[in-house]
Amino acid sequence: MEHVRLRGEKVVLDTSLFVNPEVRGDFGGTPTEALEGFLFLAAQIPTVEFYMPSSTFKELLNFIEPDKVSGDLLTILHQKPPSKHELFCPAVLLYELIEDIRERINKGLRIAEKAVRSAHKSEKDIIQDLRRQYREALRDGIIDSKEDVDLILLAKELNALLVTADYGIIKWAEKFGIRWLLPNKFKDYILSSIKRYKIETADVKG
Amino acid sequence: MEHVRLRGEKVVLDTSLFVNPEVRGDFGGTPTEALEGFLFLAAQIPTVEFYMPSSTFKELLNFIEPDKVSGDLLTILHQKPPSKHELFCPAVLLYELIEDIRERINKGLRIAEKAVRSAHKSEKDIIQDLRRQYREALRDGIIDSKEDVDLILLAKELNALLVTADYGIIKWAEKFGIRWLLPNKFKDYILSSIKRYKIETADVKG
Numbered sequence: 073m074e075h076v077r078l079r080g081e082k083v084v085l086d087t088s089l090f091v092n093p094e095v096r097g098d099f100g101g102t103p104t105e106a107l108e109g110f111l112f113l114a115a116q117i118p119t120v121e122f123y124m125p126s127s128t129f130k131e132l133l134n135f136i137e138p139d140k141v142s143g144d145l146l147t148i149l150h151q152k153p154p155s156k157h158e159l160f161c162p163a164v165l166l167y168e169l170i171e172d173i174r175e176r177i178n179k180g181l182r183i184a185e186k187a188v189r190s191a192h193k194s195e196k197d198i199i200q201d202l203r204r205q206y207r208e209a210l211r212d213g214i215i216d217s218k219e220d221v222d223l224i225l226l227a228k229e230l231n232a233l234l235v236t237a238d239y240g241i242i243k244w245a246e247k248f249g250i251r252w253l254l255p256n257k258f259k260d261y262i263l264s265s266i267k268r269y270k271i272e273t274a275d276v277k278g
Numbered sequence: 279m280e281h282v283r284l285r286g287e288k289v290v291l292d293t294s295l296f297v298n299p300e301v302r303g304d305f306g307g308t309p310t311e312a313l314e315g316f317l318f319l320a321a322q323i324p325t326v327e328f329y330m331p332s333s334t335f336k337e338l339l340n341f342i343e344p345d346k347v348s349g350d351l352l353t354i355l356h357q358k359p360p361s362k363h364e365l366f367c368p369a370v371l372l373y374e375l376i377e378d379i380r381e382r383i384n385k386g387l388r389i390a391e392k393a394v395r396s397a398h399k400s401e402k403d404i405i406q407d408l409r410r411q412y413r414e415a416l417r418d419g420i421i422d423s424k425e426d427v428d429l430i431l432l433a434k435e436l437n438a439l440l441v442t443a444d445y446g447i448i449k450w451a452e453k454f455g456i457r458w459l460l461p462n463k464f465k466d467y468i469l470s471s472i473k474r475y476k477i478e479t480a481d482v483k484g
Contacts, residue, residue: 156373160366163431167362167424173379174423177416180383184390184412188404198394206390210383217380218373225369 081120081265082232085149086223087132088255089235095255103135110262111144117265123230125222126153154225165247172214179209214240224248287326287471288438291355292429293338294461295441301461309341316468317350323471329436331428332359360431371453378420385415420446430454 090096090106099109114122124132129151187202215221220241227234227250234245234252245252253261296302296312305315320328330338335357393408421427426447433440433456440451440458451458459467 154369156370157368159369161369161372162363163360163365163367163427164362166367166431167427169375170421170427171424177386177422180386180390180416181409181412184386184393184408185405187390188393188401188408191401195394195397199391202390202394203387206387210386215376216383218377221369221373221376225372 082123082230083120084123084125084223084227084230084232084234085128086234086236086238086241086255087124087128087135088237089258090132091135092237092255095237095258098256098259103132104137104140107132107136107141107145111142111148113259113262113266114148115144117262117269119269120265121150122148123150123152123226123232125219125226126151127219127222131219152226152230154222154229156222156225159225159229165244168247176210176214180206183209212239213243215244216240220244224250227252288329288436289326290329290331290429290433290436290438290440291334292440292442292444292447292461293330293334293341294443295464296338297341298443298461301443301464304462304465309338310343310346313338313342313347313351317348317354319465319468319472320354321350323468323475325475326471327356328354329356329358329432329438331425331432332357333425333428337425358432358436360428360435362428362431365431365435371450374453382416382420386412389415418445419449421450422446426450430456433458 088095090099090103090110096103096106098106099113100106114120129149183202183205187198190198190201193201215224220238223234223236223241224244226232227245228248232250234241234250235255235258236242236245236252237255242252294301296305296309296316302309302312304312305319306312320326335355389408389411393404396404396407399407421430426444429440429442429447430450432438433451434454438456440447440456441461441464442448442451442458443461448458
């Protein structure tokens with residue numbers, strides 16, 4: 073068999089693929105099983121490199137039983153922090169971030185004021201509603217942690233496909249010109265990659 | 279007299295210099311007088327170029343009476359927006375911004391919860407305290423408007439000295455390696471520049 077040189081594709085994975093019950097089902101019933109299921113399939117496509125930022129991987133460890141996961145994890149899912157001191161962000165994105173946050177902060181205050189004024193409800197209900205509405209207003213659809221920034225910068229650095237269900241991360245992937253995929257399409261992506269790899273290696277052998 | 283070539287220094291000005299009652303006193307009693315006072319002194323140092331981002335200048339116009347300001351304004355205080363599509367921000371600063379905002383958002387929620395629970399006070403007092411504390415937690419010491427970003431990027435682009443009293447802007451000037459000066463030192467800076475200019479031109483003439 074000749075040495076096979078196929079197009080190398082890089083993919084950066086978020087934890088939601090294994091942790092979120094709505095999407096991990098494609099690969100396994102529990103986070104550990106989903107990770108194993110992914111590794112089993114990923115091992116069949118040596119042309120695709122899978123990455124996860126170290127910070128995201130650390131989060132993942134909280135959900136899986138490391139003893140039950142095969143050593144393939146270390147060679148198939150590469151842990152790599154972004155080269156954060158070498159990367160730059162277009163300044164114009166700074167404006168968008170600051171304006172977005174400014175609007176959210178104002179909205180947060182209006183929510184808080186409304187909560188103070190809603191005297192007809194029980195304190196417990198008021199606090200519960202406040203928390204939900206406040207978090208929705210200030211956190212949803214925004215990158216709000218260093219893990220989020222890691223995912224975006226690593227995908228940018230590697231020119232990789234970013235697999236995530238986080239709307240805030242997707243919005244920034246769009247700004248940075250990063251290709252992205254929702255986790256519920258990821259099994260199809262893997263199976264298609266396996267099929268293409270088999271066809272291409274068969275061509276080379278033939 | 280020979281053609282004089284002195285070191286050109288660039289200075290970016292915030293509005294606080296003319297608007298903030300605590301600092302504008304160095305130049306005049308009202309914002310309009312302070313601006314006139316500045317222009318009178320600035321006209322004596324052709325070696326220093328003064329800039330203000332267009333967005334900041336627009337804010338300044340809300341405080342001054344344009345009819346009463348000399349046309350020197352147009353040739354001495356240059357209005358220039360930063361070249362925001364050509365500038366980049368080190369990605370590592372994105373982490374600091376996101377982490378800072380994350381902590382502030384959490385603090386904002388705690389303040390809102392406390393307000394809901396402070397039933398012993400009148401609603402009016404509660405709302406008043408809430409607004410003050412919330413703004414302190416979420417806005418103080420942070421760049422929170424596109425005018426703030428304009429000041430930082432323009433100073434960076436021009437490699438200029440940034441004159442501002444805003445602590446959030448100063449914090450970012452430090453991150454970007456921008457020289458900064460508090461407005462209450464600015465008159466001394468101007469007077470010293472005038473003195474040095476006179477000495478240097480006298481040397482050239484002599």
